[in-house]
Amino acid sequence: xxxERSPEERLQRARQLESExxxxxxxxxxxxxxxxLALLAAGHVLVxxxxxxxxxxxxRSLAAAIQGDFSRIQFTPxxxxxxISGHIMFDMKSENFRVRKGPVFCNLLLxxxxxxxxxxxxxxxxxxMQEQQVTIEGRTFPLTAPFLVLATQNPIEQEGTYPLPxxxxxxxxxxxxxxxxxxxxxxxxxxxxxxxxxxxxxxxSTIRPLMRAEEIPQIQNHVASLKVDDEIVNYAVRLIRAxxxxxxxxxxxxxxxxxxxxxxxRAEAFLSERDFVTxxxxxxxxxxxLRHRVRLTTDxxxxxxxxxxxxxxxxxxxxxPRK
Amino acid sequence: MDLDRIAIKxxxxxxxxxxxxxxxxxxxxxxxxxxxxxxxxxxxxxLLVVLPLPLWLAxxxxxxxxPVYEPPLLYWxxxxxxxxxxxxxxxxxxxxxxxxxxxxxxxxxxxxxxARSFVMPVVVLEGLxxxxxxxxxxxxxxxxGAASWLTFVGIHFEVILQxxxxxxxxxxxxxxxxxxxxxxxxxxPDPVSEWLHHLTAxxxxxxxxxxxxxxxxALYLNRRSQLEAWxxxxxxxxxxQRHKSDGAEATRSSTLRNxxxxxxxxxxxxxxxxxxxxxxxxxHQEARSLIQEVLADEAFGEKRTIHYWEYVDQExxxxxxxxxxLLSWLESIAGSAARLGELxxxxxxxxxxxxxxxxxxxxxxxxxxxxxxxxxRHTTPTVVAGLDLRPESMPDNxxxxxxxxxxxxxSREGMALLYRATLSRLVHHYDxxxxxxxxxxxxxxxxxxxxxxxxxxxxxxxxxVWQRLAYAHHQPQKQQxxxxxxxxxxxxxxxxxx
Numbered sequence: 001x002x003x004e005r006s007p008e009e010r011l012q013r014a015r016q017l018e019s020e021x022x023x024x025x026x027x028x029x030x031x032x033x034x035x036x037l038a039l040l041a042a043g044h045v046l047v048x049x050x051x052x053x054x055x056x057x058x059x060r061s062l063a064a065a066i067q068g069d070f071s072r073i074q075f076t077p078x079x080x081x082x083x084i085s086g087h088i089m090f091d092m093k094s095e096n097f098r099v100r101k102g103p104v105f106c107n108l109l110l111x112x113x114x115x116x117x118x119x120x121x122x123x124x125x126x127x128x129m130q131e132q133q134v135t136i137e138g139r140t141f142p143l144t145a146p147f148l149v150l151a152t153q154n155p156i157e158q159e160g161t162y163p164l165p166x167x168x169x170x171x172x173x174x175x176x177x178x179x180x181x182x183x184x185x186x187x188x189x190x191x192x193x194x195x196x197x198x199x200x201x202x203x204x205s206t207i208r209p210l211m212r213a214e215e216i217p218q219i220q221n222h223v224a225s226l227k228v229d230d231e232i233v234n235y236a237v238r239l240i241r242a243x244x245x246x247x248x249x250x251x252x253x254x255x256x257x258x259x260x261x262x263x264x265x266r267a268e269a270f271l272s273e274r275d276f277v278t279x280x281x282x283x284x285x286x287x288x289x290l291r292h293r294v295r296l297t298t299d300x301x302x303x304x305x306x307x308x309x310x311x312x313x314x315x316x317x318x319x320x321p322r323k
Numbered sequence: 324m325d326l327d328r329i330a331i332k333x334x335x336x337x338x339x340x341x342x343x344x345x346x347x348x349x350x351x352x353x354x355x356x357x358x359x360x361x362x363x364x365x366x367x368x369x370l371l372v373v374l375p376l377p378l379w380l381a382x383x384x385x386x387x388x389x390p391v392y393e394p395p396l397l398y399w400x401x402x403x404x405x406x407x408x409x410x411x412x413x414x415x416x417x418x419x420x421x422x423x424x425x426x427x428x429x430x431x432x433x434x435x436x437x438a439r440s441f442v443m444p445v446v447v448l449e450g451l452x453x454x455x456x457x458x459x460x461x462x463x464x465x466x467x468g469a470a471s472w473l474t475f476v477g478i479h480f481e482v483i484l485q486x487x488x489x490x491x492x493x494x495x496x497x498x499x500x501x502x503x504x505x506x507x508x509x510x511x512p513d514p515v516s517e518w519l520h521h522l523t524a525x526x527x528x529x530x531x532x533x534x535x536x537x538x539x540x541a542l543y544l545n546r547r548s549q550l551e552a553w554x555x556x557x558x559x560x561x562x563x564q565r566h567k568s569d570g571a572e573a574t575r576s577s578t579l580r581n582x583x584x585x586x587x588x589x590x591x592x593x594x595x596x597x598x599x600x601x602x603x604x605x606x607h608q609e610a611r612s613l614i615q616e617v618l619a620d621e622a623f624g625e626k627r628t629i630h631y632w633e634y635v636d637q638e639x640x641x642x643x644x645x646x647x648x649l650l651s652w653l654e655s656i657a658g659s660a661a662r663l664g665e666l667x668x669x670x671x672x673x674x675x676x677x678x679x680x681x682x683x684x685x686x687x688x689x690x691x692x693x694x695x696x697x698x699x700r701h702t703t704p705t706v707v708a709g710l711d712l713r714p715e716s717m718p719d720n721x722x723x724x725x726x727x728x729x730x731x732x733x734s735r736e737g738m739a740l741l742y743r744a745t746l747s748r749l750v751h752h753y754d755x756x757x758x759x760x761x762x763x764x765x766x767x768x769x770x771x772x773x774x775x776x777x778x779x780x781x782x783x784x785x786x787x788v789w790q791r792l793a794y795a796h797h798q799p800q801k802q803q804x805x806x807x808x809x810x811x812x813x814x815x816x817x818x819x820x821x
Contacts, residue, residue, distance in 0.1 A: 227796075278763065320760060
């Protein structure tokens, strides 16, 4: 029987989760915060950044901290959907068909360079993300909660890639940028990783297990039950609707964007030790939730503007809730 | 001035052809002209670098002193046109006599004369001043329109060239080494960019100046050639020389006729320009009889019959009177329609302007103005997070009123008033740059910049209580609210509400 924890205790552990991962992944506090946010809000994360910044280490550390299963799929152009979901094979010994489950059956899945595979393969994963279940040869297998996908994209190398369509991008709760660490952090990280270590294996031995993976759904339920005033809901809706008509935005977020924004804002409030959501939570969550849900007009893109620039302008100018 | 040595082909030219001639001269002698210009302008530039002047003023002075750099070019060309080559040393040995006369006038009230290039030869080469200068310019003035256009077009070319050079420099700088962006580089330059502006301006001026001065000089030469019949004079001189060299073979009659023709031509020129050509001295009577004699010659006595078509109006005028009323009526209708159309056009222009202004105000954030914070750009908001912050909307003593409300169990209203008054004071008395879209948390974060720890602590507590009340509907302890009201006057109470 699972141990029932009080909300305060859950909060404490979730906050420890952030600091615990930061012991192994150095200099990426914002990314860690946003990944934990996605975990608490039961969403998935699209990470954009150049290779070698610790994405695998991040997921491995998270898996170690919650004692969850971890899988990693390197997406390549010849990757098949069954390589992700699994397949049925004939067992010669028992003379029966046997289901061989794919790497998607885990708690934390790192989908590395997701845009290297064609849309058919991508959609196999995206279906699992949305439905939380996998169908193999007509049989449906539910995925074990929690299930978090951390998909990565390389922003520099675009040759031979299959960019995710807007509808698929919408499935990710957050889009996170992972950047080079600060000089001091990088120095500390290099020292920590190379001292007394052979090779370049990722080391997550410093991570202490804080909770069991089965406890995460309870925390997620608690987060989902946080109080949201009508004014806050109205603010989120106004924000999304304004984004659709805002100058410089060609395609704005749909209603799924509003839902995602409120989910992320709840998790943000939870991490801020509050049991209610404020406009600040909405604003904090707005950029990672919306940046992949808007498409800028061609002229702004040519001028080098990013969705964040336009969204910041929107957030600055849209009146906060009237109270 | 020896017309026999002139290096350009003299013929009657239109003004635009004259400018073409000037450009050809500038192309031919460009290196010399360019060096002469730089030798004049570079010392000025270096002097401006040394002087502790604002950069914009240095740039302006460099531009304003153009009449100092141009006369040496003109002087050199005036010699070169008559096949006399002088070096840089020769030009600058005459610098005082070429540049200094009337320099003050050229740099003050005549600086912005549009026909500067055309007037300059009158001043520099003829050395005329005062009344004589004005008369001379009036005589020559036929070409001043083209000279004004030359200045107008030259300015544009100079600006285009300067911006082209500026753009080229920035485009060639690797992105990693870029210290500025395009907008700042062109319109809000830092000192480095501003020096680049001046250097490119100098380069542009140096490239345009030879063409400008040469074209002005060519216009001047062309006009003098027209007025003084230099081409005729030169042609006759050549003719005379040719005949002289032919020797005695020429018949007496033809020699006489040619001589007479030359005399008449020169006389005509003399009549046209009294005092300028004094080739032949004779009385009017003598001239008249000579002219008649010349006109009686076969060459002038030829008669030709030319046929051409001419429109002859054969319409009957009788219907004109009956139609005139209709015509005048139609004319008045057309006039009214035209006036109405003009009025509508003006209305359209006004509406368009209002729309553009409205569109700009609505989308000004896209122009990069609204996202930049700064003391100069900050405008005091009247509404933050839906709260009216105008001082006139506040009661005289907000904390007392809030306290009364709290004691009447109207905690939410009381706290709303207290929080609104707090933001109002922060905006109007502490000059805190709060934006209209700021949330409570952002307002609190901004107040950290005031660096008043006690105030920040108080605001933190007030914000937390207000947020809990507003968004979580949690009723705080009454005592806590009373304490917040009482502490409020410590930070804001002694300040005037208005």
